[in-house]
Structures are given as structure tokens and as C-alpha cells.
Amino acid sequence: SQQGEEDPQALSIQEGENATMNCSYKTSINNLQWYRQNSGRGLVHLILIRSNEREKHSGRLRVTLDTSKKSSSLLITASRAADTASYFCATENSGNTPLVFGKGTRLSVIA
Amino acid sequence: DAGVIQSPRHEVTEMGQEVTLRCKPISGHDYLFWYRQTMMRGLELLIYFNNNVPIDDSGMPEDRFSAKMPNASFSTLKIQPSEPRDSAVYFCASRGAGNQPQHFGDGTRLSIL
Numbered sequence: 001s002q003q004g005e006e007d008p009q010a011l012s013i014q015e016g017e018n019a020t021m022n023c024s025y026k027t028s029i030n031n032l033q034w035y036r037q038n039s040g041r042g043l044v045h046l047i048l049i050r051s052n053e054r055e056k057h058s059g060r061l062r063v064t065l066d067t068s069k070k071s072s073s074l075l076i077t078a079s080r081a082a083d084t085a086s087y088f089c090a091t092e093n094s095g096n097t098p099l100v101f102g103k104g105t106r107l108s109v110i111a
Numbered sequence: 112d113a114g115v116i117q118s119p120r121h122e123v124t125e126m127g128q129e130v131t132l133r134c135k136p137i138s139g140h141d142y143l144f145w146y147r148q149t150m151m152r153g154l155e156l157l158i159y160f161n162n163n164v165p166i167d168d169s170g171m172p173e174d175r176f177s178a179k180m181p182n183a184s185f186s187t188l189k190i191q192p193s194e195p196r197d198s199a200v201y202f203c204a205s206r207g208a209g210n211q212p213q214h215f216g217d218g219t220r221l222s223i224l
Binding site: 102 | 115159178217
């Protein structure tokens with residue numbers, strides 16, 4: 001069953017703009033992770049944020065986590081056409097349990 | 112390092128046939144996961160193993176599905192007999208212990224006619 005739910009389902013922006021995707025979940029978590037999936041490929045891990053962390057950066061990626069609202073956001077700054085992909089959030093509810101994935105946000109970056 | 116390797120990449124077969132999907136996890140990873148991805152249901156966890164032992168197979172849709180992990184470097188997912196509704200992309204993923212990210216293979220695109 002899905003725990004994370006991404007919003008929006010699809011997003012289309014111009015190259016150079018920022019892209020923000022949101023994720024909401026239902027139960028307490030150990031950590032939350034974001035993944036990217038290019039067409040025809042497997043998911044690739046982008047960033048992991050632990051439940052006691054509020055913000056994390058990796059290059060052009062910024063992830064926030066609000067455990068009181070059970071939500072997370074992924075911000076991609078200065079987007080590029082190569083960022084076009086589906087983005088998934090996944091939650092790990094406790095140590096060593098499987099990740100539960102949302103249905104993803106399809107991001108299109110138009111050059 | 113080689114990532115998670117799945118084979119075949121594509122499989123087209125007729126309903127009723129047996130289908131075997133294969134996965135080689137990343138060396139040293141303790142956990143192996145099988146997922147199915149469809150437009151309607153998204154990414155569903157079918158089964159996962161820890162140290163070659165099946166831990167949770169509650170996501171396996173029917174008895175027609177079975178999975179094995181005879182050793183740390185190989186796992187199979189078998190569908191017998193296959194049905195058109197089994198058509199999907201099947202992913203294998205592995206990870207180490209603790210707060211580690213999962214590494215996915217590129218999937219097997221399965222079409223049952």
C-alpha cells in the first residue's frame with residue numbers, strides 16, 4: 001500500500017525555473033527518501049532525510065521535512081532539460097523495514 | 112561497481128507460459144526487494160529477502176507468483192502460469208543494513224499476450 005503521496009502528479013516548467021514537489025505521508029517514519037526515475041530506467045536515489053532532520057541539500061536539490069505535518073518537499077533549483085523524469089518519495093517506517101513509495105510526480109522541463 | 116543487474120530487459124510471451132525474471136544484487140547488500148510497477152498501481156512491493164531469507168511476501172498477488180534467493184548473489188521471480196494482467200515492469204532492488212538507500216536495477220518489461 002502507498003504511504004507517500006506526491007503532489008502535483010505532473011509538473012511542466014521552463015528550463016531555469018525552480019521545481020517544487022511535495023510529499024505527504026500517514027504514519028511516523030524513520031527516514032524519508034527521494035528517488036528519480038528516467039523513462040525506461042530504474043529508480044535512482046537522490047537524497048535521504050532522517051526524521052530528526054528538517055532540511056538537507058545536495059547540489060541543486062533541497063529537501064525539507066516537517067514531521068508535525070507529515071510532509072516533505074523537494075526543490076530543484078535552476079532546472080535543466082535533463083531533470084525531466086518522475087520523482088518519488090519513499091518512507092521507511094522503522095529500522096530495516098521496506099520503503100513505501102508514492103506514485104510520483106512527472107516533471108517535464110522544457111528547453 | 113556494477114549495479115543491480117536484471118535479466119531479461121524485455122520479455123514477451125503468451126498467457127499460460129512460465130516466466131522467470133532474474134536479479135543479481137550488489138555484492139555485500141543484505142536486502143533484496145522485488146517490485147512491480149504499473150500506471151494504475153504505481154510501485155508495489157511484492158516480496159523482500161534479508162540474508163537470502165524471505166521476510167515478507169504479503170505483496171505477492173497470487174500463488175502463481177513465487178520468488179527464491181538461493182544465494183547472496185542471485186534471486187528469481189517466477190510467474191506460472193502467466194496472465195495478461197501480469198504485464199508490468201518488474202524491478203529488483205538491493206541495499207545494505209541500516210539507513211541505506213535502495214539501488215534499483217533497470218527492470219524487466221513483461222508483456223503477456
